[in-house]
Amino acid sequence: MAGVRHGIVILPQEDWPAAARRWRTADELGFDHAWTYDHLSWRSLADQRWHATIPTLTAAATVTGRIGLGLFVASPNFRHPVPFAKELATLDDISGGRLVVGVGSGGTGFDAYVLGQRELTPRQRHERFIEFVEALDVLLRFEPPGSGGISFAGDWFTAHNARMVGTPSRQPRMPLVIAGNGPKTIRYAATYGDGWVTTGGDETDREQWWAGVAAVARRFDDEYAASGRRNEVARVVSIDTESLYSLSSVGAYEDAVSRAESLGFTDVVAHWPRQDGPYAGDEAVLEDVAAMLGRSA
Template identity: 60%
Template sequence: MRFGITILPQDPWVEARRKWLGAEELGFDHGWTYDHLSWRTLADQPWNATMPTLTAAAVVTSRITLGTFVSSPNFRHPVPFATEVATLDDISGGRFLLGVGSGGTGFDAVVLGQPELTPGERHERFEEFVSTLDLLLRYEGEHSEGISVDGAWFNAVNARMVGRPVTAPRVPFVIAANGPRGLGVVARFGSGWVTTGADGVVGDAWWAAVGTLVARLGDAAEAAGRDPLSIDRYLSLDSGGSYSLTSADAFEDAVGRAAEHGFTDVISHWPRADGIYAGSEAVLDEVATYIERWRG
């Protein structure tokens, strides 16, 4: 099992720096931040830009892997975004994971004046976004002619990469999906799959739904001719009506249940002072002891 922590991009850097350094010192394997322009109940609070935050985190850390949780085509175009991804991968020394999803229907989906999309349209845009990023980040040519894309959602004319990913053949994609078409994208492009589980259910019903999703991922991988175990499986523990860092015991229980369902990685959220994910940072020291003991 690998352990991840999500640090919301809300703090001035002097405070955020402490948390990112702390995540590495506590022994977490990967650290994440949300890739939104604003988010749900925190829309009226400070919210910093994702890629600069992760770049700063890359500079002050040396071991922990860094990722977006998750990027989407709601407000991003694959050409400029690919250059940011490649540059961040270079600065971090190959420690970047690109978490990517179809994009929700909230603030990010409307703030730029976008039209409301149907679920089918959102999936088609998502698939084109991922496939175009895959093409751009794998580009090995001389850049003399660039890359051109004539898509239904995204276009590019002789696009050239600025910066090269350190990671070959490209930065790993950790793809968020629950439905059959989205899981098909995971099977085609994903080094990993991340899920928050089924919406609208909590407790044991949520865990049962998580087990169903794991089985569906296996089916999608096999349909694509891929070994399901070749795909890392990430679970956000802070869904299903509970917060994993309420206590060390709650964390240990959630990790154990995730392991039973075959997850390779779990992700929690750094405790906030109040509101969503509210908790005490003191629990992190206990969790660090548990992580060390788990690795044995």
């Protein structure tokens, strides 16, 4: 497990400073990256407290000093690339260049319709997603000096002389990690992304779930080989589902990480234990896992 990078998702439910303790602890325990969901609400937790993503990560940046910080994952369901890129660039500056942006096409739940949007076909959602990512790619590199801004006109997003102003914290920009399990998205991630992330399928049986993850991992490997790329592309897997929780025990975590590593994943992401409901568990297991990895302070 030494070769795999370990991440943790901290759902944006706790008020500050209780949430601050979790982000600081994730940093102190030695996790490589910490993430939060980029939703306006989420599934069975829709009636519970749920804070905004960018302010949460900004606050997290001020109480941590080493750990990577990520969105798991942003989508065009309720975001326009111009103001979003401005927020991301500011957050990356505040964090000292520690931001990682997960991006996906967006689900078909609450986030897809809360602003009165029409229902989109899978093809439309994919086309909108590609346009969203391509716009972010340009905007996050910042406009060339003397250009007068960044302009583009697509089927989904338009910008007229958008100004980013400044220099990216990293060249050419912060990483964009492409999320998805479909063949088109996997091909796009393998060809253009700085990384690829999968959350697996909806199977409740562990063996069936891992079989599904193995299938999409093989597809990614094939697409990456066909792309002709030689640079490293992170392969990230969320090792939790609502019914299968990797931090239920140290043994369960070891098993999940071992399976992920055998499939070629470079990064694993688990979820901070909650008191009940999805990802219910004990924080002591999280601490034991960190100690086992030799990462705790």
